[in-house]
Amino acid sequence: MSRLILFNKPFGVLPQFTDRGTVSPRPTLSAYVDVPGVYPAGRLDLDSEGLLLLTDDGRLQARIADPRFKMPKTYLVQVEGEPGEPALERLRTGVALKDGPTRPAIVARIDAPELWPRDPPVRFRKTVADCWIALTITEGRNRQVRRMTAAVGHPTLRLVRWRIGDWTLDGIAPGEWRDASG
Missing domain, CATH: 3.30.70.1560 (Alpha-L RNA-binding motif)
Structure with a gap:
């Protein structure tokens, strides 16, 4: 069974689990979501807030994030x-x-x-x-x-x-x- 997480991403949090390539690390999803194997379905900018979906199901991730599905x-x-x-x-x-x-x-x-x-x-x-x-x-x-x-x-x-x-x-x-x- 696939996993689907609804996360309220705060302002200033990167919509990924690691922060690569910066001198001073910024907060990431790993500070908030401790669920192995899930990844964001789409993005939400650092300076935006709100709903971010995370899933371990690649097909569901594509259906949510890919513009051709017009979600x-x-x-x-x-x-x-x-x-x-x-x-x-x-x-x-x-x-x-x-x-x-x-x-x-x-x-x-x-x-x-x-x-x-x-x-x-x-x-x-x-x-x-x-x-x-x-x-x-x-x-x-x-x-x-x-x-x-x-x-x-x-x-x-x-x-x-x-x-x-x-x-x-x-x-x-x-x-x-x-x-x-x-």
């Missing part, structure tokens, strides 16, 4: 400024990035979600408004959500992946994990 991934995104309907519509129809256009996304403005405090906190500026959006994509290019929001004029301040397919972060604190096998 939806939902992010809660704090952006600089207050995107109006034209910016949101650009995200909905696909954004032109340097590596080509993105697939259409599902996007909506949302109230600020009740999340854990981030360490370090997001930089606050009195003169610059911010707001939250929920953004669902079906691909997973490098730093895609950050590049998409920047392309429509609203850089990402905080990025939390909340859902992958049917799996969510509900009830999992930062640095904690739950076994979803079986």
Whole structure:
């Protein structure tokens, strides 16, 4: 039977078990998940937080991570400024990035979600408004959500992946994990 772990990756943690090639080691998954034989299904940047799936099943890992399977991934995104309907519509129809256009996304403005405090906190500026959006994509290019929001004029301040397919972060604190096998 294959193993599936749902992990709430904290900000500043590498989405891998070792940190190769750096002078000062950074925190990795090995500080949080002591389950032999599991590996991340996809990535989540060092400066992003939230749901990371780990499995020991190569076929499941491919189904989750490979863009050809179009598994939806939902992010809660704090952006600089207050995107109006034209910016949101650009995200909905696909954004032109340097590596080509993105697939259409599902996007909506949302109230600020009740999340854990981030360490370090997001930089606050009195003169610059911010707001939250929920953004669902079906691909997973490098730093895609950050590049998409920047392309429509609203850089990402905080990025939390909340859902992958049917799996969510509900009830999992930062640095904690739950076994979803079986």
